[in-house]
Amino acid sequence: MKKARIAVLASGKGSNLKAILDAAGSGQCPVEVALVASDKADAGALKIAEAAGVETVLALNPKEFPSRSAFDSACGDSIDAAGCDWIVLAGYMRILSGEFIARFRDRIINIHPSLLPAFVGAHAVSDALAYGVRFTGVTVHLVDEILDGGSILAQAVVEIRDDDCEESLHQRIHAVEHQIYPATLARMVQDGFSLNGRIVVWGRHA
Ligand code: GRF
Numbered sequence: 001m002k003k004a005r006i007a008v009l010a011s012g013k014g015s016n017l018k019a020i021l022d023a024a025g026s027g028q029c030p031v032e033v034a035l036v037a038s039d040k041a042d043a044g045a046l047k048i049a050e051a052a053g054v055e056t057v058l059a060l061n062p063k064e065f066p067s068r069s070a071f072d073s074a075c076g077d078s079i080d081a082a083g084c085d086w087i088v089l090a091g092y093m094r095i096l097s098g099e100f101i102a103r104f105r106d107r108i109i110n111i112h113p114s115l116l117p118a119f120v121g122a123h124a125v126s127d128a129l130a131y132g133v134r135f136t137g138v139t140v141h142l143v144d145e146i147l148d149g150g151s152i153l154a155q156a157v158v159e160i161r162d163d164d165c166e167e168s169l170h171q172r173i174h175a176v177e178h179q180i181y182p183a184t185l186a187r188m189v190q191d192g193f194s195l196n197g198r199i200v201v202w203g204r205h206a
Helices: 015-025 044-052 068-081 098-103 124-131 166-191
Strands: 004-009 031-038 056-059 086-089 108-112 135-142 152-159 193-196 199-202
Touching: 004 015, 004 068, 004 166, 015 031, 015 044, 015 166, 031 044, 031 068, 031 166, 044 056, 056 068, 068 098, 086 166, 108 166, 124 135, 124 166, 135 166, 152 166
Parallel strands: 004 031, 004 086, 031 056, 086 108
Antiparallel strands: 108 135, 135 152, 193 199
């Protein structure tokens, strides 16, 4: 099976990047992380990428670009130059420009710490706790123009405990993310999928 080349964009500590790199290294996930880029120079993800010997590791400073489009365009050019098939967002905290989403239509995936469409946005874990739901979870989805609104590739449930705080809940969510993200990437490469409207249909159909 030919490996897919992926670009990972991350702003934070990079535990999902690490899980993907580990799964790729152990042969569980047929991807090669060809590029890692961050909008934060001090992101843990950059250190993880360097330690793993990722070919292209980029710290892009948004302040050095005149606009969001210009930043995304430079990022997209590096992704194309690295020959990446997929763009994997792993805790990437920037809103992508419409041009970037259109340029890489149906090739950008994200992981979100809730069962979408519940609790979109940057505070999904604390919002679920504050609402009092008994179950939340993780969603892997395609990225389109609607925030956290693209087609759903995979979901998993995480139960909320009576004594949970944001930290304890996010820790269990992270543990699930570290399984589901590499597993979903593997399924995408191995099985392929098509879209029927917004519904993901797994498998390659003639
Ligand atoms: C994850 O919880 C993910 O769902 C969200 O951002 C967090 C990133 O964590 N989009 P990490 O940087 O991969 O540790």
